[in-house]
Amino acid sequence: MIKDTRSTFSRRSFLAASTAGVSMLAMPSVLRAQDRSIKVGVYGGYFKDSFDKHIFPKFTEETGIAVESVAEPTGEAWLVQLEQAARAGAAPADLSMMSQVAMLKGQSTELWAPIDMSKITNAGDVLPQFLNKYPDDRVAGVGAVAWYINLVSNTEAYPEAPESWAFIWDPANEGKLGLLALVSNSFLLEVTAKTFFGGTGILDTEEGILKVMDKLAELKPNVQLWYRDEAQFEQALKSGEIPMGQYYHDVTGLAAADGFPVRSTFPKEGGILDSGCWALSRASDKVDEAHVFIDFMTRPEMQSLMSLKVGTAPTLKRDVLALTDEEFASVSSSIDPIIPRYDLYTSKADWLNQKWTELIVG
């Protein structure tokens, strides 16, 4: 009896071993199929849905490279995850869309693998401000999309569109505002500097920054919500609970198109122009695929498609794009934008964060 069991056992293990052997032989083709895929991190929610629906299938169709999209959190949470993973030699996504502050922080630890621009057909058409470079001129990231953070309002609560950022300081707006809670994603220092101090130059010195913060402190009674989570404010804006604030131009436009009483305004001081780069983790082994992907995404027709379908502003020169003036105006503006002082958020990160937290908490 015991003998029987043993022989069955060994027969089974033989079978198991041969199955394993056969699959080993079949492996190369599996590996080859897997080779032609890439994991891409994009902001979760509406952004990722639009990319999954309108953009990635086109790429796979043309190149045969499958895209596995990964929902990444906004802010620097994703940077922390990529950084930790790269230290362990893993990459939760090969390419990720990274905002400017996160790009710079990643650059300081050499997190991003350099991009070979000779493999990017339209390299010359990318606007220079959307190319992130290491000090030695290697390219760390290539502009994916740009977006505006604008002055948004509920059309029922505010029948007239506000014209200037200064309007949010109006004491009549007490308890009416929703603003981003972090110094490094609200860019309210830049807004205040440009609105009241003639430009962001005043932020060069710590005294200047403190002066701007004093002006910002006057805003506090008007703020009902300091939000980290976008959904929290979007909901309140749509319902009129919090009828004004700063929010993304693209998503607000979509909500308005869905019939919600909201509008996004480019104030006369300009909207806040932020952007995302495609950046490749140094732990990724999909370097070739990543270049094919970036090449594809920087084509004028893809940039136009993203503007139309996702509502983002293009990162290429205006004249290579096939967008009509009206289409271009819906995602961008001729008003000189407020460009965030990204340098501050790396060189003075902790000091700014401390002062900012004291400002809004105190």
Added chain:
Amino acid sequence: MRRSAPQKLTDYLPITFPTLMLGVFFVIPFGLMVMVSFFKRVQGGFYEPSFTLANYARFLSPFFGEMLVFSLGLAALVSIFCLCLGVPFTYRLTRLSRRAQVIWLIGLLGVLSLSEVIIGFAWSTLLSRTAGLSNLFVWLGLMDKPVAWTPSFAAVLTGLVYQAFPYTVLVLYPAFSRLDPSLMEAARTLGASPVRGFLNVVLPAMRKTLLATFIIVFIFALGAYLLPQILGRPQHWTLSVLVTDQAIYQSNMPFAAAMAVFLVVASLVLVAISGQINRRGGGS
């Protein structure tokens, strides 16, 4: 059943697995956190191994002191509210029929299945100006116009008490259902009113359970970081919110770790103090 201390190595076998799990999933991560809290923060980058007390030094300021006091105070207040509601509730619950008890307990467990996010958003809607309860009061003629009750301290407290209440009842429930009914009967026979009997006999008999519940709810509330953000203003943010900010949004792991270690130490000290008080109280 007689219990004897473990004699042989094999007597320890049953606790090997839990010990291993505790080690792998608690002690090692906690050790790593303590280690990182001494690492050097690289501004605009990440962190590098070294030994510095700078992260703790930054924490020792009036600003963070106030935040710590606020967080501890909020957690204590949540515990007090939960006990004030939970003790009479659980006492009444254990006097109900078996069937009714099961239904109530299932309902409470249902609340536990809700995520903190859902609880936060539900309360922020309930307390909002446009869709909240105040509209109902206006309709009933009790108020003139709807008002926003969130964000406010009361909203944070409400949300946290709501979230912690099922835990309170679940911790209190076994002790209350084992409570000897003759204690109350004796009190009544000796002429005490039901309320007096409850306050003077039942509560003192449950002293240890009450303290244990207080500590569990307190530590639970101390770790809350989502509800204060959703339902509160910046001045109602707890230390846990700032830990999250530092870890996730500022990629300042060493400082976040230092704050977390401080929070753990502060709560351990409080637990130790209450343990001492309890021992002294029990001895007298």
